[in-house]
Each structure stands twice: as C-alpha cells, then as structure tokens.
Amino acid sequence: MIRYFSLLLVSCSTLLAQTPNLTLELITSGFYRPCDVAVVSDTKFLVAQTDGKIKLVKNGQLTTFLDIGSKIADPDWGGIFGFTLHPQYETNGYIYVHYSRKGDMASLIARFTRNSANPDVADLSSEVSILTIPYPNGGHRSGRVGFGPDGYLYITTGDSSPGARNSIGDPAKLAQNLTDLHGKLLRIDVNGGFPYAIPPTNPFASPADGVPDELYALGLRNPWRWSFDRQTGDFWLGDVGQDDWEELNFTSANAPAPQNYGWPCYEGSHTYNTTCPPGSTYHMPLLDYAGYSSGKDASITGGFVYRGSKYPALRGWYVYADYARGTYWTLKRETNGTFQNTQQSISISSSPVSFGEGPDGELYVVSLLDGKLYRINVYTIQSVRNGNWNSPSTWNCNCVPTSADVVTVSTGHTVTVNQASSANLLILTGKIQISADGKLTF
Numbered sequence: 179m180i181r182y183f184s185l186l187l188v189s190c191s192t193l194l195a196q197t198p199n200l201t202l203e204l205i206t207s208g209f210y211r212p213c214d215v216a217v218v219s220d221t222k223f224l225v226a227q228t229d230g231k232i233k234l235v236k237n238g239q240l241t242t243f244l245d246i247g248s249k250i251a252d253p254d255w256g257g258i259f260g261f262t263l264h265p266q267y268e269t270n271g272y273i274y275v276h277y278s279r280k281g282d283m284a285s286l287i288a289r290f291t292r293n294s295a296n297p298d299v300a301d302l303s304s305e306v307s308i309l310t311i312p313y314p315n316g317g318h319r320s321g322r323v324g325f326g327p328d329g330y331l332y333i334t335t336g337d338s339s340p341g342a343r344n345s346i347g348d349p350a351k352l353a354q355n356l357t358d359l360h361g362k363l364l365r366i367d368v369n370g371g372f373p374y375a376i377p378p379t380n381p382f383a384s385p386a387d388g389v390p391d392e393l394y395a396l397g398l399r400n401p402w403r404w405s406f407d408r409q410t411g412d413f414w415l416g417d418v419g420q421d422d423w424e425e426l427n428f429t430s431a432n433a434p435a436p437q438n439y440g441w442p443c444y445e446g447s448h449t450y451n452t453t454c455p456p457g458s459t460y461h462m463p464l465l466d467y468a469g470y471s472s473g474k475d476a477s478i479t480g481g482f483v484y485r486g487s488k489y490p491a492l493r494g495w496y497v498y499a500d501y502a503r504g505t506y507w508t509l510k511r512e513t514n515g516t517f518q519n520t521q522q523s524i525s526i527s528s529s530p531v532s533f534g535e536g537p538d539g540e541l542y543v544v545s546l547l548d549g550k551l552y553r554i555n556v557y558t559i560q561s562v563r564n565g566n567w568n569s570p571s572t573w574n575c576n577c578v579p580t581s582a583d584v585v586t587v588s589t590g591h592t593v594t595v596n597q598a599s600s601a602n603l604l605i606l607t608g609k610i611q612i613s614a615d616g617k618l619t620f
C-alpha cells in the first residue's frame with residue numbers, strides 16, 4: 179500500500195491518533211471580565227466576574243445570581259479568582275468562592291448558599307468564611323477551588339510574588355517553605371467538620387509536625403487552573419510561568435502526597451533558583467513551552483479531560499489553552515506516559531481564562547476580555563462525510579472521521595481528510611478504517 183503525506187501533515191503521530199478539531203460555539207456574551215464558570219446543566223451556567231458578580235445564564239437569559247462587589251479589593255484584578263459548586267449543589271445549594279478581600283487583600287474561601295425560595299439567586303448574608311490566607315504583598319494567588327473525586331475541597335494558592343517581568347520570582351522561596359501556605363495545593367474536608375476538617379490522609383495531618391495540616395502539595399507559582407479527570411482521578415495542573423516557561427503537570431491518581439512541583443527551584447523543567455538544594459524529588463511537568471521571554475506574552479490555562487458523550491473522537495483528550503495568546507491545544511496521554519499534543523487551528527484573539535465541565539462531561543470556556551461563554555464543540559460536516567469515497571477520485575472529508583468511516587480506495591485515488599483548517603491534510607490510498615479511538619488503520 180502506498181501512503182502519501184502532504185507537507186502540511188504535522189507528523190506521523192497525527193495519523194496514529196487523529197486529533198479532533200475544536201470549534202467554539204457562543205452561548206452568551208455581555209459578561210464583564212468573566213473569570214470562571216460552573217456548569218449546572220447544559221442550559222444553566224454560573225459565571226463569575228472579577229468584579230464580584232456571579233451571573234446566572236438560564237435558557238439564554240443573563241441575571242445576577244450573587245453580588246459580592248462590596249467585599250472585594252478591586253473589580254478588575256483583585257475580585258473573584260475562582261469558585262465551584264458543592265457536589266450536592268442541587269440539594270444543598272452551596273457554592274465556594276475564592277476572592278480577594280477589601281482592605282487587607284487576604285484571600286478568602288467563603289461559602290454562599292442558594293436562596294431556598296428562589297433558586298436563581300444567592301444571598302450575600304449567607305456567607306460563611308471557610309479559610310483565610312493572608313496576602314500582605316498581593317501577588318500571585320491562583321484562586322482555583324474545586325472538589326476532588328474523594329469529595330474533599332482542593333484550593334491552590336500562588337507564591338504571593340508580584341512576578342513582574344524580568345524580576346526574580348518568589349525570592350523568599352515561599353513555595354518551597356512547608357510552614358507557609360503560599361505556592362501550595364491545599365485539601366480540606368468541608369463535609370466532615372465546621373468550617374472544615376482535615377482529611378486524615380493529608381500528608382501533614384499531624385498537628386505537631388510544624389506544617390499546616392491543610393497542605394497537600396508544594397512548589398507552585400501561580401497554578402491558575404487545574405482539574406481531576408472524572409474517569410481516572412488523574413490530576414492535571416497548569417502552572418503559569420515567570421518569564422521563560424509555561425508548564426503543564428500531570429499527576430496520576432495513585433501518586434503519593436505531597437508532590438513537589440518544583441517552583442522556584444525549577445521553572446518548567448528548567449533550573450530557575452540555583453540556591454535550592456539539589457533534589458531528585460521534584461515532580462517535573464508533562465510538558466512546558468516557551469513563555470514571555472520568547473517574544474510573546476504567555477499564561478497557561480489548565481483545562482479538562484473530555485469525558486462527554488457528544489463527541490466520541492474527543493474522549494480522553496485533555497483540552498487546555500493559553501490566556502495571553504488565545505491558543506488552544508488538545509493532548510492525549512497514553513498510559514505508558516507518551517503523549518500527543520496538538521495546537522488547534524482555532525485562535526480567538528481574546529483570552530481563554532477558565533474552562534468548565536458539565537455534569538454530562540461536556541466542556542465550556544470563558545474568555546475574559548471579550549466577556550463571552552463558549553461551548554467547546556468538535557468540527558464535523560456530516561453531509562460531506564457521507565459522500566462516496568471512491569467517486570470522485572479525490573474525496574474531501576472536511577470532517578473528523580469516526581468509527582463509522584470505513585472505506586476501500588482504489589489505486590490512484592486519493593482521500594483528503596481536511597480538518598477545520600487546512601493545517602492537517604492527509605492524502606493516502608488503500609483500504610482505510612477509522613477505529614473507535616479515532617486512529618486510522620490501513
């Protein structure tokens with residue numbers, strides 16, 4: 179059999195695992211600096227704005243669900259950083275918000291409760307303070323809060339360094355200081371005590387060890403967004419870099435705690451602060467890519483592994499983005515640790531700042547600067563896929579092939595699998611079968 183690959187084909191690995199091509203479907207616009215999204219259902223969303231408002235999108239209508247604008251430090255850069263719904267939100271109405279408090283700019287993790295009479299609003303007076311983390315220097319505070327598959331609430335903090343370009347990041351090495359809560363992943367049990375209990379399996383759960391019992395992992399700079407794979411429990415975390423490297427971390431569900439993600443001893447997989455003791459216990463990122471000093475501003479936005487049912491070709495792919503560049507990637511990691519990472523052709527000239535995952539596994543994204551909420555779809559043109567593979571001799575798919583696409587192509591005929599853009603063009607002949615995982619075999 180003869181195979182011809184066009185010059186545009188990225189690599190042979192593209193052939194082995196056909197990458198789904200993403201598109202963005204606009205759901206709602208008109209937000210002011212949306213920074214996080216929680217998906218109640220496929221027609222109901224809560225979207226947090228940096229100015230302290232959490233907006234409700236319900237059947238296309240936009241209303242205010244909660245307004246904590248009077249409590250925040252700054253409506254643009256010091257308001258809400260992240261929020262999440264309690265796993266039993268439908269019954270208890272709890273949401274957990276991470277915001278910067280007016281006055282001292284401390285990070286507050288607070289619980290609010292949906293109004294029992296009107297499920298479309300939450301009352302300001304329902305606030306319960308869960309955890310307070312001082313930020314006397316301002317600086318990176320991450321802000322993501324989310325529940326793990328174990329039912330515990332995970333919270334990331336930034337290193338509190340201002341992180342100005344070409345400055346020294348985290349000069350006090352707080353992210354490596356076990357007595358300090360900055361640059362850490364914290365884990366608490368909001369169901370087992372008030373305001374919370376310490377999970378007994380936390381690595382520093384002993385009150386006598388000098389380490390905050392909440393601490394679960396260390397060595398983080400500004401881990402803006404992260405998630406658990408709902409199928410495997412694996413942990414994916416994007417850590418925003420200083421000047422040189424943006425990094426994506428993968429941690430398997432059975433990895434012991436605490437993991438040390440390296441900052442500021444390492445930026446990405448590269449030595450950064452050389453005064454750190456040499457160590458081999460750092461958790462190196464799955465990948466890093468050149469950041470600000472490469473000539474373009476950069477800021478990684480960690481995403482989710484797609485586990486929805488609407489797009490079988492996307493199942494098992496991790497979707498993430500860069501906020502500053504408007505770039506999206508899909509990444510497929512195999513169990514042996516190898517992975518395929520593909521930059522998507524879509525690039526909105528805006529700011530993908532946070533992803534959200536629905537109860538059905540479908541994915542969403544909000545962009546900060548243009549104030550929009552999108553659903554992530556996969557590009558297909560069904561009518562064209564149903565054409566005759568053998569006639570005409572050149573068959574143009576314009577689709578993402580699925581397991582239903584099986585074809586025998588006569589010698590001399592060509593098949594073009596033309597993805598959303600012309601970036602992935604594949605010309606081949608012979609018997610071709612598209613397997614369920616999106617791979618082409620022939």
Ligand SMILES: [Ca+2]
Nearest residue numbers: 382384389391
């Ligand atoms: Ca302790």
Ligand SMILES: [Ca+2]
Nearest residue numbers: 439440441446
């Ligand atoms: Ca790291």
